[in-house]
Amino acid sequence: MVEVDVAVVGAGVVGCAVARHLAIDGASVALLDRAADVGDGTSKANTGVLHTGFDTEPGSLESRLVARGHGLLTDYAAAAGIAVERTGALLVAWDDEQEAALPALLAKADANGYASARLLDAAEVRSCEPHLGPGARSGLSVPDEWVIDPWSVTLAFATEAVGAGARLLLATPVEKIVSGDGGHELELPDCVVRAQWLVNAAGLGADRIDALLGHHDFTVTPRRGQLLVFDKLARRLLCRILLPVPTARTKGVLVSPTTWGNVLLGPTAEDLEDRTDTASTTGGIEGLLRAGRRVLPALVDEEVTAVYAGLRSATEHRDYQVRLDAGQRYVSVGGIRSTGLTSSLAVAEHVAGLLDGAGAGWSGPAVSSAPPVMPPLGESQVRPLQDPDRIASDPAYGTPLCHCEQVSRGEVRDACHGALAAADLGGVRRRTRAMNGRCQGFYCGAEVVALVADETGSDPGSLTRVPR
Numbered sequence: 001m002v003e004v005d006v007a008v009v010g011a012g013v014v015g016c017a018v019a020r021h022l023a024i025d026g027a028s029v030a031l032l033d034r035a036a037d038v039g040d041g042t043s044k045a046n047t048g049v050l051h052t053g054f055d056t057e058p059g060s061l062e063s064r065l066v067a068r069g070h071g072l073l074t075d076y077a078a079a080a081g082i083a084v085e086r087t088g089a090l091l092v093a094w095d096d097e098q099e100a101a102l103p104a105l106l107a108k109a110d111a112n113g114y115a116s117a118r119l120l121d122a123a124e125v126r127s128c129e130p131h132l133g134p135g136a137r138s139g140l141s142v143p144d145e146w147v148i149d150p151w152s153v154t155l156a157f158a159t160e161a162v163g164a165g166a167r168l169l170l171a172t173p174v175e176k177i178v179s180g181d182g183g184h185e186l187e188l189p190d191c192v193v194r195a196q197w198l199v200n201a202a203g204l205g206a207d208r209i210d211a212l213l214g215h216h217d218f219t220v221t222p223r224r225g226q227l228l229v230f231d232k233l234a235r236r237l238l239c240r241i242l243l244p245v246p247t248a249r250t251k252g253v254l255v256s257p258t259t260w261g262n263v264l265l266g267p268t269a270e271d272l273e274d275r276t277d278t279a280s281t282t283g284g285i286e287g288l289l290r291a292g293r294r295v296l297p298a299l300v301d302e303e304v305t306a307v308y309a310g311l312r313s314a315t316e317h318r319d320y321q322v323r324l325d326a327g328q329r330y331v332s333v334g335g336i337r338s339t340g341l342t343s344s345l346a347v348a349e350h351v352a353g354l355l356d357g358a359g360a361g362w363s364g365p366a367v368s369s370a371p372p373v374m375p376p377l378g379e380s381q382v383r384p385l386q387d388p389d390r391i392a393s394d395p396a397y398g399t400p401l402c403h404c405e406q407v408s409r410g411e412v413r414d415a416c417h418g419a420l421a422a423a424d425l426g427g428v429r430r431r432t433r434a435m436n437g438r439c440q441g442f443y444c445g446a447e448v449v450a451l452v453a454d455e456t457g458s459d460p461g462s463l464t465r466v467p468r
């Protein structure tokens with residue numbers, strides 16, 4: 001039996017941010033996820049854009065939380081050493097209809113409190129991005145749309161939450177909840193968690209947790225986004241994030257640098273029934289290449305190093321679905337569709353405010369806490385293999401293991417230990433970048449497996465190579 005003030009279901013970027021916030025506030029917290037690692041759902045498969053919220057619906061909760069989250073996450077990333085590239089974005093209009101939409105988008109940015117967007121004519125657009133395809137009519141510059149390392153964000157929140165006392169219960173599916181006057185009892189495979197308050201941050205499973213509590217306010221429809229990852233040699237082709245004119249359903253197919261030095265093309269937007277279908281399809285990839293050829297023709301001649309897909313938790317509502325049921329001591333955090341990485345810290349702040357307003361009190365005092373220092377994984381950061389002081393302190397940081405991504409043995413070793421130790425090779429990839437380069441582990445995979453098996457005492461055969 002684990003007794004806590006708050007149980008948070010879902011250890012994606014949102015659940016980890018909520019657990020961190022509440023643990024620092026003095027709550028005893030259990031953070032539960034059915035997966036064996038934090039951030040193993042939608043949060044591991046996004047585009048890593050730190051959005052301004054310029055194109056969100058003015059007056060919506062999403063608009064407010066994305067704008068606030070951008071500032072909070074920028075400061076957090078700086079304190080934690082998480083890579084951010086201040087690239088800016090350029091939204092490009094390719095035809096009459098798209099060109100006609102730009103003034104309204106500028107007005108929308110203004111209505112969202114974002115005042116730095118600016119219209120550009122065709123010559124300005126081309127001088128910003130000389131490799132654009134022919135036919136770019138005009139554009140909208142959004143200088144504060146940046147890219148961030150999304151994996152380190154979730155890991156940092158979880159690390160800080162655990163440091164502030166939260167209990168992380170992984171590989172723990174929540175399927176039965178008994179709620180009553182005394183709070184909630186979550187009946188789990190190995191134990192029972194009794195919590196005064198329940199926060200549902202279950203992403204694609206949020207409507208199902210909601211239904212266990214008797215609520216039927218929204219239904220999740222997974223919206224798949226497939227992406228292509230181009231090799232670092234493509235990075236020279238663009239300076240900014242290249243955005244299309246968004247529609248009501250999707251922000252559209254973008255071309256974006258990553259903090260790891262690659263270029264992303266995607267995502268698609270396909271409504272599915274299967275909440276686990278993260279397959280990449282021929283049709284999806286062909287569509288992306290068609291869109292990419294128009295925006296940046298030279299890109300499609302570059303090498304593709306990986307493909308992946310993530311599922312947005314879209315609902316029948318356009319806005320976030322964050323609701324408090326004070327009587328039931330329950331907060332539901334659903335429908336965090338396309339912007340949850342950016343808004344995560346603001347969502348957490350909002351949830352904490354709702355709980356406070358409902359009179360929730362915590363069993364402990366507020367905890368003094370600072371963001372953990374995360375491994376420097378960004379292409380523009382000094383990696384351990386480039387750092388004479390790190391190498392002098394421990395020669396394992398000077399021994400290359402993954403040559404494509406310049407990862408040392410010391411980093412892979414470190415990823416296998418501590419409160420947030422990687423549970424599998426996917427976890428090692430997200431913590432170190434090992435096997436994420438152009439060979440995708442072809443050369444280093446066996447050595448990485450041997451080292452991880454050695455460090456964790458696992459059977460090398462059980463460590464299968466998993467996709468990112």
Ligand SMILES: Cc1cc2nc3c(=O)[nH]c(=O)nc-3n(C[C@H](O)[C@H](O)[C@H](O)COP(=O)(O)OP(=O)(O)OC[C@H]3O[C@@H](n4cnc5c(N)ncnc54)[C@H](O)[C@@H]3O)c2cc1C
Nearest residue numbers: 010012014034041042043047049174203205225310340342
């Ligand atoms: C293709 C794509 C591109 C995107 N690009 C961006 C971007 O550039 N910028 C941005 O800000 N956002 C972006 N997003 C959105 C962002 O990734 C999501 O909003 C965010 O990751 C949602 O986080 P979450 O914690 O709500 O969900 P998740 O990460 O899915 O976490 C929910 C967790 O709940 C767990 N869970 C579910 N049911 C149960 C249960 N019954 N018991 C226990 N655990 C359970 C799951 O295992 C999962 O780990 C993108 C999304 C996609 C798909």
